[in-house]
Amino acid sequence: MPLGERSGDKSDSRYCGVETEFNDDMPQLLFVNINGGFDFVVAPLMNPDYRPSLMDNDRSRSGVLPFAGSDIVLSPSQWSTHVVGKISSWIDLDSEDEIVRNDSEIALKQEIAWASHLSLQACLLPAPKGASCANYARCVNQILQNLNSIQLWLRIPLEKSDDDAMSGNSDNLSDGQVDSWELWNSFRLLCEHHSQLSIALDVLSSLPSANSLGRWFGEPIKAAILHTNAFLTNARGYPCLSKRHQKLMVGFFNHSIQIVISGKPVHSFPAGSSELSANHTDNHIDGTQRHPIRSYLDYVGYLYQRMEPLPEQERFELGYRDFLQSPLQPLMDNLEAQTYETFEKDTVKYSQYQRAICKALLDRIPDEKASLVTTVLMVVGAGRGPLVRASLQAAEETGRKLRVYAVEKNPNAVVTLHSLVKLEGWENIVTIVSSDMRCWDAPEKADILVSELLGSFGDNELSPECLDGAQRFLKQDGISIPSSYTSFIQPVTAAKLYNDVKSHKDLVHFETAYVVKLHSVARLAPCHPVFTFTHPECSTKKNNQRYKKLQFEIPSDTGSAMVHGFAGYFDATLYKDVHLGIEPSTATPNMFSWFPIFFPLRTPVCIRPGSPLEVHIWRCCGSTKVWYEWCATSPTQSAIHNTNGRSYWVGL
Structure with a gap:
């Protein structure tokens, strides 16, 4: 039995x-x-x-x-x-x-x-x-x-x-x-x-x-x-x-x-x-x-x-444990209804956004002007409207007046947005814009710009590039939600993931970053921050390329261990003290919109006690794509993975 x-x-x-x-x-x-x-x-x-x-x-x-x-x-x-x-x-x-x-x-x-x-x-x-x-x-x-x-x-x-x-x-x-x-x-x-x-x-x-x-x-x-x-x-x-x-x-x-x-x-x-x-x-x-x-x-x-x-969330995620998925490319591809529906069920994420918008509205409009001033809020990448709903609920909660532009490039999601606006009676408050945010000419400047373009690694769904394109219609003193986000990585033992990648018997799969609900993994050292992006970005020399050299110390009592790759996470500041993220030490509880990302190593690296692990990671930008390259240089040298984005990239 x-x-x-x-x-x-x-x-x-x-x-x-x-x-x-x-x-x-x-x-x-x-x-x-x-x-x-x-x-x-x-x-x-x-x-x-x-x-x-x-x-x-x-x-x-x-x-x-x-x-x-x-x-x-x-x-x-x-x-x-x-x-x-x-x-x-x-x-x-x-x-x-x-x-x-x-x-x-x-x-x-x-x-x-x-x-x-x-x-x-x-x-x-x-x-x-x-x-x-x-x-x-x-x-x-x-x-x-x-x-x-x-x-x-x-x-x-x-x-x-x-x-x-x-x-x-x-x-x-x-x-x-x-x-x-x-x-x-x-x-x-x-x-x-x-x-x-x-x-x-x-x-x-x-x-x-x-x-x-x-x-x-x-x-x-x-x-x-x-x-x-x-x-x-x-x-x-x-x-x-x-x-x-x-x-x-x-x-x-x-x-x-x-x-x-x-x-x-x-x-x-x-x-x-x-x-x-x-x-x-x-x-x-x-x-x-x-x-x-x-x-x-x-x-x-x-x-x-x-x-x-x-917990209910873990039961929901059971089927995804240690299952490799290619990351979404929402800029290049239009998401399907089922994908939208899964994300929309994540009430924790949208309650955090609502908290952030509430605080921004209260800071933006003092109580004595609450009935006189209408705040212009733009949701860029509105999907099927959950952030529009969170914004309007924040306005109701704070007693502030709002005019909302919902900008969405996916024509299928726009159909749902129109239906939602009619159903909720938002016609006089919400304007739907069927356009890529990078191409749209806004009729007025925004006080608050709201987006949910974050991927498992923070910037891997091209939030920096998208928000750079949308920033031109944010007022000089305007607020971006999120205001910043940082990616993190840590070395992991992940024999199952390594063998799953290896089973494809090609280079491409070893040079692809995967979204995966990590379960049968050993996290060998604390996470280190990698890339940080801040919005609005007022520098005249904007550059979204990044490079970071990291050194990880494995605790001496661990003994030797095998590094099969790197787990990646993000933490985002939405506004002031309101944050959300999946970095293990600060992860937002009960949030399931994001699984970690996994960067595999073609040849696993064996770490001995007292021997630091040195890792290099690059975020590279071309005219049509963004990609990552990564390698280990100590205690042994690996090849540089994904040179020129030959195996994995995110399309602009």
Whole structure:
């Protein structure tokens, strides 16, 4: 059974598995564990005593491999939904012993071939036995080239020596290895970042620092193997987890990472409890007996059920998580009705605009002149009218008189605007102008110029160029809303996004900036500001080209990390202290009009502790387009991406 049905939750993390020993009787093994409350088993497919070199000398076996039953002992759906194949843990492809090395290669290929035959969804690979894993990775990479849809989960112990946490002891790491991320990174680089190679993290009794843990959430973790000896004992004698482990579990749940419980019971349960003792693991499970580690499962289920339900906005955005979208080009393309409708539902954005307009009207017109003076307000890029409505509501709220020009270039939106004006009875207040703001000759100057031309990166939908064109009909002392906006970037680990871009197998996609609801990413350092634009811009030498060199310091206790690209955000000042934006530290709550932007790197950059990341980014302007170029220059040099806007640009 799932850990529990939670409203709106369809993630894989609802399901909890159990790691088992080899059992010839796969149907009985499955029956005991499924009836015991688990959703799937991580079970060895091959008898652990099997060695190919011994098999060659044993003619009596007739070449039949000692698998756990034939494919027909379970139905195809049982194999594919309830069994994850556990590759033999004795396998060591980097052994000094040639016989062990050869046996390991043969067995690995045999077991994965059998798992593929069974249509299993995943196989758990044993952790590399030492710091060197080149031959192991070579073999796995060979297999990956011809593998069907199976995911290979590489077992990695969650270990790192930190000042605030002692490293756990693991037989899987050599004496000199202190950071298991390095082990994973070495392996995945040798396997060329293959999208079917994922991680199963062994969660031990001690955990590294929060920064060190955080970098894993940008990596392709499919499962977390939670050992029974990682549990503490609560006041009633039952298993529980430390606060840090609990927080980590919630992080796994939020990222659709499945939990696998491993090990024998290590708790002496209170007298009278229905738990089976450790030596009853093979007993039949019936109505009076519980699975020997059921209490550990129950505790994980309790943590899952205790989680706060997803807010409505997050539920709305679930389908967009880590989904790459090309940014809108509202200047070059006319938006569709569905796009307008989505943005118009963002009440937070328009309430912020209304607040800003209220403050501007109060500053512009004193109370004693409120009934005498009519303020001229122009909405440039009016769309289907939400900013017109916000402006008129602001006028009503402040008791100021308003004359509004709604300027919109999309003829389809203009149809809706005319209908709205007639429906609301705004004919004497609102004048609709069907024109590009850069070409329109206004009949009078504006007191207030209102626009919502901001993109995820602030200036990436050409707000600077559009407002430069519209500024000529703003009075000398006129107010622009927004009055300024700044873009921000930060380095991120984003293995899924990187593999999605890489799957296109071309340069163009690696040189495109994407709008994406970032979820399975690790934000490696605080954001740095990039480009700022201010309106009105009174300089006689206007230039919207920009260049910025940035240096990011990764916290030293993070350990090494992989930078797959840069997340981009913006923060805008609408008027005085009224702002809106998506930069994480100052983001406007509950606003969904903008997802972050993602600038990928063709070759990911590995950052070591204490080694700063140096990044360069340019905003380039041509006669017909605007584009960005970007690169990293330290600790390693990347190519300059998108030279001359060859792959991605915004059309003027």
